[in-house]
Amino acid sequence: MRTNLDNLQGKNVLVVGLARSGIAVCQTLLDMGAYVTVHDAKDENAFDKNFVTYLKGKNVDCYFGSIPDDMSKYDMIMVSPGVSPELLFIQEGAAKGAEITGEIELAYRVSKGNFVAITGTNGKTTTTTLVGEIFKASGRKTHVVGNIGTAAIAEAAKADEQDWLITEVSSFQLETTKYFKPQISAILNLTPDHLNRHHTMEAYGAAKAKVFANQTESGYLIINYDDKECYALARDCKARVVPFSRLEELGFGAFVKDGKVVIKDDKGFAEICALEDVKIIGNHNVENILAAAAISYFAGIDPSVIGRAILAFGGVEHRIEYCGEVDGVKYYNDSKGTNVDAAVTAIRAIREKIILIAGGDGKAQDFEPFVKAFSGAVKKMVLLGRDAKIIADAAEKVGFTDYVFCRDMPECVRMATELAERGDTVLLSPACASWDMYDNFEQRGEHFKECVEALRR
Numbered sequence: 001m002r003t004n005l006d007n008l009q010g011k012n013v014l015v016v017g018l019a020r021s022g023i024a025v026c027q028t029l030l031d032m033g034a035y036v037t038v039h040d041a042k043d044e045n046a047f048d049k050n051f052v053t054y055l056k057g058k059n060v061d062c063y064f065g066s067i068p069d070d071m072s073k074y075d076m077i078m079v080s081p082g083v084s085p086e087l088l089f090i091q092e093g094a095a096k097g098a099e100i101t102g103e104i105e106l107a108y109r110v111s112k113g114n115f116v117a118i119t120g121t122n123g124k125t126t127t128t129t130l131v132g133e134i135f136k137a138s139g140r141k142t143h144v145v146g147n148i149g150t151a152a153i154a155e156a157a158k159a160d161e162q163d164w165l166i167t168e169v170s171s172f173q174l175e176t177t178k179y180f181k182p183q184i185s186a187i188l189n190l191t192p193d194h195l196n197r198h199h200t201m202e203a204y205g206a207a208k209a210k211v212f213a214n215q216t217e218s219g220y221l222i223i224n225y226d227d228k229e230c231y232a233l234a235r236d237c238k239a240r241v242v243p244f245s246r247l248e249e250l251g252f253g254a255f256v257k258d259g260k261v262v263i264k265d266d267k268g269f270a271e272i273c274a275l276e277d278v279k280i281i282g283n284h285n286v287e288n289i290l291a292a293a294a295i296s297y298f299a300g301i302d303p304s305v306i307g308r309a310i311l312a313f314g315g316v317e318h319r320i321e322y323c324g325e326v327d328g329v330k331y332y333n334d335s336k337g338t339n340v341d342a343a344v345t346a347i348r349a350i351r352e353k354i355i356l357i358a359g360g361d362g363k364a365q366d367f368e369p370f371v372k373a374f375s376g377a378v379k380k381m382v383l384l385g386r387d388a389k390i391i392a393d394a395a396e397k398v399g400f401t402d403y404v405f406c407r408d409m410p411e412c413v414r415m416a417t418e419l420a421e422r423g424d425t426v427l428l429s430p431a432c433a434s435w436d437m438y439d440n441f442e443q444r445g446e447h448f449k450e451c452v453e454a455l456r457r
Contacts, residue, residue: 009033012073014098016040016090017080018047021103024151025078028110030058031157037061037068072096078106081147081172102176104169107152109179113143113159116295117180119169119211120188120230122342123288124148126280127188128168129316130292134309138301140164147173164299171207181214184299185239186222186291190230191341205233215239222294224287225250242298244290246283254294261289261310263297270297273307280315282349318445320346320429323452328422331452334429335445340365343431344373353424354378355416357448360432362387367394370431374400380419382412386436408437409444413451426452 011034015026018040029036037060044052044064055062071093077100079085085100094100108115118128125148132144143155146167156165167182174180187208190201212221216238224230225243234241244254254263261272272293275286289310296306315321316336323331332350337343338360347354356378358370371394374381381403383391392403404419406412416426434444 007032008076010035011075013037013076013078014039014068014071014074014093015078015080016087017083018042019080019082021151021153022078022080023051024154025080025103025106026055026060028106028153028157029078030060032110037063037074039063039066039068041065071098074098076101078102079176081170085176099178100176101178102173103151103153104146104167104173105177105180107145107156107165107167108177108181110153111156111159111165112161113156113163113165114161115180115182116164116166116184116186116299117146117169117182117211118167118186118188118291118295119171119174119208120186120224121191121339122345123188123284123291124168124170125336126285126316126319127186127288127291127295128166130288130310130313131295132166133313134292134296134301134306135164135166135299137309138296138305140301142166169211171204174210175207177210177213179214180210182211182219184220184222184295185211185215186295187211187224187230187233188287188291189224189227189341190233191339201229205229209233209236212237212239220295220298222254222291222298224291225253226287240298242294244287244294246286246290254290254297256286256290261293261307263294263303265297270303271307272297272303273310277311279311279313280320282320282345284345284349285315318442320349321445323449324456326417326452326455329417329420330425332425332427332429333445333448333452334427335434335441335448337429337431338433338441339363340367340370340431343370343429346427346429347373347377350377350425350427352377355420355424355426356381357384357412357416357426357428358430358432359383359385359388359391360430360434360444361385361436362390362432365431367391367431368397371395371398371400379424380404380416382406382416382419384408384412384437385430385432387432391431409447410451410454413448413455417455 013034014037067089077098135142141163144166145152147170148168219239221239225245263270318336321333334346428448434441438444
């Protein structure tokens with residue numbers, strides 16, 4: 001348990017939201033002896049029967065599809081990342097004395113392990129996965145957790161002083177932190193996203209900046225020097241600021257020199273690897289590599305180990321993932337492209353002759369920059385999902401009219417295949433969240449890959 005924090009034995013805790021992290025939180029709280037109540041907007045039938053039986057067997061009060069009637073009895077309200085702390089009943093609980101917090105904060109409080117926390121609008125999963133591979137290659141006890149898949153709390157409670165928790169953290173997870181203090185933090189970039197939740201870019205940036213809020217001079221913040229709005233966040237940081245740059249040679253930090261990833265610090269100059277030898281494509285991945293190299297180097301890992309792990313890394317699922325070629329047409333799954341900037345990055349990585357599949361939950365984004373990026377790269381666009389018409393309207397405004405609407409993913413893949421010519425690329429990069437049609441972007445990406453595989457039959 002971290003110092004200056006109350007033990008949860010005998011405390012009344014309300015867990016709001018029973019997705020992956022919420023379920024893990026429940027189990028940890030019960031193990032710690034807390035009295036647990038759960039709430040989820042979905043009906044009880046939406047959950048695994050064994051899990052519901054487990055909760056009731058532990059005397060957990062369950063509110064499925066209904067709100068607890070007495071918000072004054074809770075010492076703590078654990079809010080899942082997908083749930084806004086602004087909900088009225090949560091604010092009522094806060095007004096009556098409950099601490100509002102989340103799973104990442106709890107993971108930090110109960111763990112003896114060392115945290116690396118990686119955030120940013122885009123590139124988090126690739127960078128977190130790569131850092132995990134580098135740490136594993138160095139022989140360290142490594143757990144890759146957080147927004148990437150495994151809930152941090154699932155590993156944090158078991159970790160000891162030798163363990164490293166390489167943690168992908170979202171703005172939603174960070175906004176409910178209070179004492180969270182990683183040894184190394186990283187902010188990869190900052191572009192408009194989740195404005196339907198955060199409302200303004202200032203609030204969104206402030207949520208991201210919480211990743212380093214509690215760090216001191218003994219810690220490190222790895223941050224993108226080329227993204228000036230992002231880099232400006234570092235002005236309030238007490239940790240040692242380590243910039244990385246794809247575009248400039250730096251006096252201190254990680255950068256590209258003569259086609260190689262290098263790091264310069266107080267000790268001198270370290271060469272990591274040649275970019276021509278890496279397997280993952282696109283300028284955005286150069287930035288991800290620079291960030292991962294800097295994180296690992298300032299964690300004390302040997303440059304030769306870092307370089308070998310980078311060269312062996314083949315990328316992550318659902319992020320510009322190559323799905324094969326059928327009749328001279330290549331297919332890429334970029335389901336993790338859930339915002340405009342991420343989708344534009346994928347378009348720029350592939351560069352030309354693209355049949356683009358896009359659409360979904362648009363999260364109140366401006367899609368004009370998205371369609372402006374099509375010039376010379378996207379030949380035709382296939383649209384699906386709730387906000388397909390909004391994207392089409394943005395396309396019309398900039399003069400792009402080569403689009404069609406489809407009802408679902410199978411129809412999209414069939415239509416894209418019909419529109420494609422030999423040498424073209426079909427790219428799923430929705431620029432939208434998946435929640436209008438799928439549980440998550442992984443499910444959407446898997447469905448796309450199944451549809452592509454069906455083309456071979």
